[in-house]
Amino acid sequence: MYTIKLYNNIAQKGLDQFTEAFEVGEHLGDEDAIVVRSANLHDLEYGKNLKAIARAGAGVNNIDLPACSERGIVVFNTPGANANAVKELVFAGLLLASRDIYHGIEWCKTQTDNPNLGKDVEKQKKKYAGNELTGKTLGVIGLGAIGIEVANLAMRFGMNVKGYDPYISVDNAWKMSKWIEHAKDLKELYKDADFVTLHLPLMDSTKNTIDREAISQMKDGVKILNFARGGLVNDDDLLEALDSGKVALYVTDFPSAKLAAHDKVIPIPHLGASTEESEENCAVKAAQEVMDYLQYGNITNSVNMPNVSASMSTPYRVAVFHVNKPKMISRITDAFAQEDANIENLINKSRDQIAYTMLDLDAQPSTDALDKIRGLDGVIRVEVYEA
């Protein structure tokens, strides 16, 4: 029986994926795996049995990836599973940013005792007039699952779109409308953008992407949308720019106390992925990733380990996480030299400093052989799977 500990609300459809071989709950101890959404796991005490953490979502800045890698803990996410939900909210944000619907609604709500509301609406509405999206330029920073969807939809709204992503994947590049302009650097994106929208991950290197210097390269009256992470924006620099009018509006899914009440800020309480469909997609994908890993050692959509997946060709599988250095494979296979077990299939893949070697054996490996592997310098973790 495997134990799965839940942090946050995980959609029932995802939990229903787990078979009777899994015990799943919020208050379990000694867990084999964790399924989490946005809860901060940076201070997590890693249980001795913990082998995997699945983030039911995209951003993994709530998980200490180096600490997990060091312990051979596989961290998964669910790429693209909530992209449509976020794209739709970004468009709500773009519409809120171009038409003053937000203040218009606020005013209407104050008029409950006004018997002439029908007439007054016609007098008042000039205060909330706006502009159209068609013909305006949208700068998209980060062309991954969400950025691509936002960029393509913006084209259908008749917007000019400029995208910036120095690490764009080939698959995503294929999905992108050919009319989207490629900005070679952020300066080029900022200079023409009426709206700038952020769709890149928060990492040390992307923290404060939007700071005073970036804002100074933008058009006067630019509107900024942040449906990625709060830390991508320097709040003090943005506040200064909102006060001066350099930035006309900030729509954010990650409001900070400093900015939430500002008249030029539209704060949203992290609702980007909060749709029934997206929560289900993410939970189902996360559950499947965890089950396939715990039962068979297959790794799909990991953000810190090599992705390796193959159906088990023999009754036994031995999987080894080890340091990515020469001679490891020969030392691991040597451990089986005196065994009756034959290695029918071997896969080795590396990612940065870590490698994963999966061996399918036609007979049960002996404790002696497994102990030899565990004792090798550079071996992080060894698991045995039975078909």
Ligand SMILES: NC(=O)c1ccc[n+]([C@@H]2O[C@H](COP(=O)([O-])OP(=O)(O)OC[C@H]3O[C@@H](n4cnc5c(N)ncnc54)[C@H](O)[C@@H]3O)[C@@H](O)[C@H]2O)c1
């Ligand atoms: N508001 C929400 O509820 C919500 C939901 C999902 C994701 N997010 C956030 O949005 C981010 C993007 O999600 P996604 O699903 O598109 O992820 P993704 O991994 O598919 O895309 C991220 C893209 O950013 C690019 N990138 C990385 N560093 C960059 C840089 N310095 N400059 C420009 N581009 C860079 C990558 O190459 C990649 O193409 C997530 O990391 C997460 O923080 C928020």
Ligand SMILES: O=C(O)CC[C@@H](O)C(=O)O
């Ligand atoms: O789980 C959520 O509600 C938000 C997820 C989102 O921020 C993500 O990065 O996928």
